[in-house]
Amino acid sequence: MSISYKKADQPITVKWSASHLLNNLAIFRPSEPRQSKMFGISHKSGFAMATVSQDGTKQIQGQVICRAMSNNNTPAPENDARYIAHIVQAAYVNLAVRNLLVLACTKSIQIYEPDGTTLLHIHMIDKTPPSRTESSIYSRGIAGVGPNLLCVGNIPQKGSNIFLRETTPAHQHGISGLVSNDTLLISSDTTGAILIWNNRTLLQTNAIEPMDDSGITSLSLWKNCIAASYANGMIRFFDAESGQVAGTIAAHSRCINAIDCNEEGLVASVSDDCYVRIWQLSGDAENLQISHECNHHIENSQLVGVKFLHMSRSDIAVSIYDSTEIIVLRV
Amino acid sequence: MGGEMVYILDQRLSAQEIVDQKAAKVINDIVGAMFNSKFVDELFRPQELYPKKSVKQIFEKLAHSSIMRLNEASMDKLYDLMTMSVKFQIMLCPCAADIIKVTYNHVNSMRKLVRSSTVLDLLDKAFIAFNKQFERLNDVEWLLIRDTILFFFQDVHIRVSIFLRENLQTQQGQFIMKTNGIVPTGFQTPGEIRTYKRGRLNNTHIFNAGERHEPPDDKRTFHLGLNIYSRSKNSSESLLSDSAVRRPSVMVNAASDIEMINPDPKMIAQLNLLSDLIGNSSNSDSSRSGLVKLSLFDDDDDEDTGPPLAFLILSGCTFFHIIHFIRVQKHAQASSTINKRPKNDDITIDVSKRNQNPRLSHVLQDLDFDERPKRRGKKDDDDDDDDLCALMDRLPSDTGNKRR
Numbered sequence: 001m002s003i004s005y006k007k008a009d010q011p012i013t014v015k016w017s018a019s020h021l022l023n024n025l026a027i028f029r030p031s032e033p034r035q036s037k038m039f040g041i042s043h044k045s046g047f048a049m050a051t052v053s054q055d056g057t058k059q060i061q062g063q064v065i066c067r068a069m070s071n072n073n074t075p076a077p078e079n080d081a082r083y084i085a086h087i088v089q090a091a092y093v094n095l096a097v098r099n100l101l102v103l104a105c106t107k108s109i110q111i112y113e114p115d116g117t118t119l120l121h122i123h124m125i126d127k128t129p130p131s132r133t134e135s136s137i138y139s140r141g142i143a144g145v146g147p148n149l150l151c152v153g154n155i156p157q158k159g160s161n162i163f164l165r166e167t168t169p170a171h172q173h174g175i176s177g178l179v180s181n182d183t184l185l186i187s188s189d190t191t192g193a194i195l196i197w198n199n200r201t202l203l204q205t206n207a208i209e210p211m212d213d214s215g216i217t218s219l220s221l222w223k224n225c226i227a228a229s230y231a232n233g234m235i236r237f238f239d240a241e242s243g244q245v246a247g248t249i250a251a252h253s254r255c256i257n258a259i260d261c262n263e264e265g266l267v268a269s270v271s272d273d274c275y276v277r278i279w280q281l282s283g284d285a286e287n288l289q290i291s292h293e294c295n296h297h298i299e300n301s302q303l304v305g306v307k308f309l310h311m312s313r314s315d316i317a318v319s320i321y322d323s324t325e326i327i328v329l330r331v
Numbered sequence: 332m333g334g335e336m337v338y339i340l341d342q343r344l345s346a347q348e349i350v351d352q353k354a355a356k357v358i359n360d361i362v363g364a365m366f367n368s369k370f371v372d373e374l375f376r377p378q379e380l381y382p383k384k385s386v387k388q389i390f391e392k393l394a395h396s397s398i399m400r401l402n403e404a405s406m407d408k409l410y411d412l413m414t415m416s417v418k419f420q421i422m423l424c425p426c427a428a429d430i431i432k433v434t435y436n437h438v439n440s441m442r443k444l445v446r447s448s449t450v451l452d453l454l455d456k457a458f459i460a461f462n463k464q465f466e467r468l469n470d471v472e473w474l475l476i477r478d479t480i481l482f483f484f485q486d487v488h489i490r491v492s493i494f495l496r497e498n499l500q501t502q503q504g505q506f507i508m509k510t511n512g513i514v515p516t517g518f519q520t521p522g523e524i525r526t527y528k529r530g531r532l533n534n535t536h537i538f539n540a541g542e543r544h545e546p547p548d549d550k551r552t553f554h555l556g557l558n559i560y561s562r563s564k565n566s567s568e569s570l571l572s573d574s575a576v577r578r579p580s581v582m583v584n585a586a587s588d589i590e591m592i593n594p595d596p597k598m599i600a601q602l603n604l605l606s607d608l609i610g611n612s613s614n615s616d617s618s619r620s621g622l623v624k625l626s627l628f629d630d631d632d633d634e635d636t637g638p639p640l641a642f643l644i645l646s647g648c649t650f651f652h653i654i655h656f657i658r659v660q661k662h663a664q665a666s667s668t669i670n671k672r673p674k675n676d677d678i679t680i681d682v683s684k685r686n687q688n689p690r691l692s693h694v695l696q697d698l699d700f701d702e703r704p705k706r707r708g709k710k711d712d713d714d715d716d717d718d719l720c721a722l723m724d725r726l727p728s729d730t731g732n733k734r735r
Contacts, residue, residue: 020481022474044482086482088475176471190471213517215471231426231470232518244530250519253510253544255426255474273510275541290524292538300505302422321422322485322505 003278003294003314005329012326014050015061016043018304018319021089022176022217023258025305025319025326028092028099028114038114039326040101041305041319042087047103049116050326064116066105177219177228184240186226188216194228196240206243211236220261225285227267229256235269239285246288251277260316262308266293268316270303276318276329296329383483415491418484419499419506420555425515427473429553430480434461436556470517511542513551520544 018024018041026049028038036058040049045066050059066085085105092114093100100120101112111121177188184205185197192210197203214232221227225246226238233252238245254272261267265281278294298320305319315330387410394401401409420433438458445451468476488504500506514520521540526533 017486019485020478022478044485086479190469213470215469217471217474231474233514233521234519242530245527247524247526249525249538250521250523253425253514253518253521253540253542255470272508274508275510287528288526290526292524295539295541297541300501300508302508321481322488 003331005276005294005296005316005331008328008330010057010059010328012039012050012052012059012317012328013061013324014039014041014048014326015063015324016041016046016048017322017324019043019087020302020304020321021087023089023091023305025258025307025317026091026101027307027309027317028101029310037309038092039317040090040092041326042090042103045086045105047087047090047101047116048324051115062116064101064103064112066103067108067110067119067122176216179219179221179226181221184221184224186219186221186240188219188228190215192216192230194219194226194238194243196226196243206241208238208243211245217256218259220259220267222261222263222265222267222281223284225281225288227259227261229259229269231255233271233273235259235267235279237281237285237288237290241285246285247290249279249290251279257302257304258306260307262313263311264314266308266314268306268308270306270318272302274298274301274303276303276306276316278314278316298327386483411489412491414484414487415489415494418481418487419494421477421480421484422506423508423555424477426470426517427477428468428470429515429555430473430477431462431465432553433556434458436553440557511544513545513548516547516549518547520546 021042024042026040026047028040030037034054036051036053038049038051040047047064047066049062049064051062052059066087085108087103087105089104091102093102099114101114101116103110103112109123110119111123112119175187176190177186179186183198186194187197188194192212192215194208194216195204196206196208198205212230212232212234214230214234216228217231218229219226221240224240226240227235228238229235229251233250233254233256235249235251235256236245237247251269252271252273252275256269256271259267259269261281267279267281268276269279270276274297276294276296276298277292278296280291280293282289282291298318301320301323303318304321307317309315309317309328313331315328318327318329320327390410390413391401391406394406421430424430424433435458438454442451442454445454490500490502490504494500494506495502498507521542521544522537523535524538525535
């Protein structure tokens with residue numbers, strides 16, 4: 001095992017503890033090197049974040065609370081139980097035109113400025129299709145919503161003029177992950193099926209059938225290789241063009257809560273079994289090599305989110321259920 | 332959580348050597364009330380996660396549905412014990428669908444403690460309904476259910492002496508997670524890496540997972556949800572550690588804190604239904620004078636005078652919880668047809684006809700999970716005792732519940 005991590009001296013603390021959700025760590029990696037990073041975790045109906053300076057010494061905390069919306073799309077009183085929404089997934093989205101914080105909540109999608117100060121748009125999820133309100137977010141400003149809807153938002157450069165552009169029915173079951181790169185959009189669902197779309201035309205190019213009874217909990221992309229983590233502790237890699245399986249790892253003894261890839265082919269996976277494991281991919285989807293790089297055990301902690309701090313280095317940040325600390329692990 | 336309640340109740344009843352018949356009656360009444368079919372039907376209705384305050388009030392009502400009496404400090408401890416037990420069970424479930432097994436254990440163990448056949452019927456019916464509702468979920472959907480239940484238990488870190496003794500909890504209140512050993516059904520033991528070329532298996536190698544794992548084994552008994560108190564039936568040790576300090580929970584902004592919100596009017600209706608049901612069932616009870624007093628504390632001698640109110644141990648059944656919480660994600664929010672705001676934002680549990688204790692009703696109004704100070708079961712008011720004695724002698728008449 002060639003990587004071993006040390007906990008950073010200064011943990012990042014946010015105000016609220018992390019809920020036990022999949023992919024519960026959002027990170028804003030600034031495009032300019034001098035800007036600070038932002039880390040955030042979802043807590044029931046709120047999103048707690050910290051803006052951390054370059055050297056890690058200065059931290060500013062902030063919180064965003066999900067707006068409660070009543071049936072006719074007007075704001076509801078904040079403490080009426082019927083309208084409280086929980087956050088299902090939160091993510092910072094880096095678009096070419098601007099950066100956003102997107103909170104996918106039960107019943108709605110709420111879009112904010114990255115520092116959480118301004119609410120730009122709320123999109124209420126249509127209740128007529130099947131009832132589940134799972135949502136996932138990925139980069140590129142496209143949000144997967146509802147059991148089988150895929151929404152595309154048209155985001156202007158400034159101002160709050162965000163509106164829904166298109167809705168495409170896709171999966172038969174709840175969407176559990178969405179990820180994209182320059183050309184492709186990948187979506188997964190709770191039965192384990194994966195759909196591959198062309199980013200520009202939004203037409204489906206391929207479909208991957210479920211491999212076993214387990215659903216997909218998290219998705220990531222490296223080159224043309226799709227990495228999918230499953231609720232039964234497996235990680236599988238697929239070729240995005242042909243749809244064929246490229247590799248499998250029996251990785252964890254509990255459900256995998258999140259995975260993340262960086263540009264160097266490192267894959268990090270976290271699970272309820274208290275482990276972070278790192279894998280190195282090399283080659284490409286047609287001829288993949290996988291090697292195991294690291295096991296890092298965090299005592300008595302159910303890990304719910306992981307993100308690489310930089311796309312070209314192996315430092316990671318990990319979030320823990322019921323804890324207000326985001327652990328930073330450096331090599 | 333109701334299952335836990337019944338376990339603790341049973342243990343304390345025998346620890347205090349309550350007359351067997353009365354003890355049995357208490358258990359039967361409580362379980363009967365909990366699984367009353369109308370109430371259970373209500374529970375299965377799709378609805379949002381309940382605020383903590385309301386859940387506690389539901390259990391308080393259940394507590395008063397029998398001849399047992401609770402004192403408020405004991406009730407709090409009981410509720411805390413229930414909460415931590417269920418949190419432990421849900422967190423340590425190897426896979427999310429194991430919540431079914433936990434529920435099964437609860438129902439099964441409750442069956443052993445109940446001695447009336449009508450109540451047994453109710454239990455069975457409820458469990459069958461539960462199974463039907465949830466048998467077709469796949470594992471990621473169960474994850475969402477489990478995650479929603481875990482919202483309810485977030486930030487609760489009470490130390491429980493039985494967990495500390497058995498090395499299941501650290502001194503900071505976190506549960507100890509051991510994840511080696513048998514992997515859950517449907518999982519593979521960590522270690523194998525396979526690569527494929529053009530869809531065909533190319534290479535297999537092993538990595539070191541850092542722990543020893545064994546393949547899944549369906550025949551092993553599932554332990555979470557069983558009655559952990561039945562072993563210590565003969566010991567008179569107190570169930571909560573003496574220094575059970577509630578670690579100050581994180582103060583959450585009122586708007587996002589689920590506990591501080593006004594209840595759904597449908598929920599109020601449900602509680603009213605429950606109190607009606609309880610009112611009806613307790614009407615058929617003849618002996619009011621056979622009130623049973625139970626305490627959760629061993630050190631009752633520092634109570635000044637007066638009988639400590641019996642503590643109804645309310646451990647909700649996991650089953651009970653699941654009904655509420657699962658519905659959050661499984662179904663669309665049932666659109667409320669009630670357009671006006673509910674007039675009574677606080678739900679009053681009416682014990683005033685039986686016990687004129689103003690302090691109790693007042694406390695019930697102000698119940699706030701985050702700000703309660705440490706308590707050790709000492710009573711502040713002396714006039715409580717007069718009321719309690721009066722209570723013991725009086726046969727209350729049960730006519731409809733007053734609601735503010």
